[in-house]
Amino acid sequence: MELEQDRELIDDVMKVCLLAGKLMLMSGAETYRVEDTMIRIAAAYGMDQSHSYVTPTGIIFSLEGLETTETKLIRIVERSTDLKQVTVVNSISRQISGGEMTVSQAYERLKEVEQKRQTFSLPIQTVAAAVIGGCFVIMFQGNWHDFIPAFLAGGVGFYSFMSIHKVIEIKFFAEFLASVFIGLLANVFVLTGIGQELDKIIIGSVMPLVPGLLITNAVRDLMAGHLVSGLSKGAEAFLTAFAIGSGIAVVFTIM
Incomplete structure (x- = not known):
């Protein structure tokens, strides 16, 4: 018993x-x-x-x-x-x-x-990502004229990432395609005169996709001796960064 x-x-x-x-x-x-x-x-x-x-x-x-x-x-x-x-x-x-x-x-x-659903709805997350994109332009010493282009590109990029990820479960491709959309929008804004500094717009817009928490956790796990988790999270962060960079590189190649 x-x-x-x-x-x-x-x-x-x-x-x-x-x-x-x-x-x-x-x-x-x-x-x-x-x-x-x-x-x-x-x-x-x-x-x-x-x-x-x-x-x-x-x-x-x-x-x-x-x-x-x-x-x-x-x-x-x-x-x-x-x-x-x-x-x-x-x-x-x-x-x-x-x-x-x-x-x-x-x-x-x-x-x-x-x-219970703890996360915010997709529209709220998209608006937050858009604001982050615009604010990072200012943080990287851009001008206020590029705030709106980065705001729009960042929001569209994040929304496309979330939408594509629901269809394609492989996160790498969703991040790659989202960065392609961001690069295309940024180039369109600059070519039409709406934006001025292409590099600042792109950098600010892709920041919502950057795996900041993943990188932090990878370093923290490595420092704590969790080598398997640290290395795997670091590899995942590297793939995410590679996907974002590859998407922007493809845009620069074709534009």
Whole structure:
């Protein structure tokens, strides 16, 4: 009877830990943060013997009970940047560590977070990307005359990236085509006299596509000793940068 209760508790705790880790990893959290959160949740429920191994594409988690040990693996296919969701899961983790939630309550709360849409709608994201594109022109010492061209090119580029990515699941091609659209629009604006400095417009417009968080997490994971995650995230960031650069290079070749 005690063994069955132990197995049931281990199974429930593992569900909570894996779901929390999955939500954080899919939202762009660092590898070390995901592992630390899972171990802390397990320890809060009396499971001090826990082990987690996290990569950008999967999570392996193991819990040791009185007479049994269980190990589970989950696959991570989709990853995005949603720092709000990371913050929400971190908040739930702190409540668990403070003894404010039972295992069942924590699982239900995490399921609510998974089902609830945390990200902003596509129109809002597009407007934000457009504003970012225009502001980066000013940051790179451009003139205000190029703010509107960068605003429009950045918004169109980000919208096209999101739209193409829904059709073509390979992120590289979506980023490549989006950068092509940005390069074409920037050239059109300059040729028609709407824009002045082509380089500033292009640089500002592609900034919403630049993998800044990915690069930061890659360096952080490497410094923390997570070599597999650090190198894989670095490779992904390199491919993204290569896709953006290739798209702009193609435009310069044909224009």
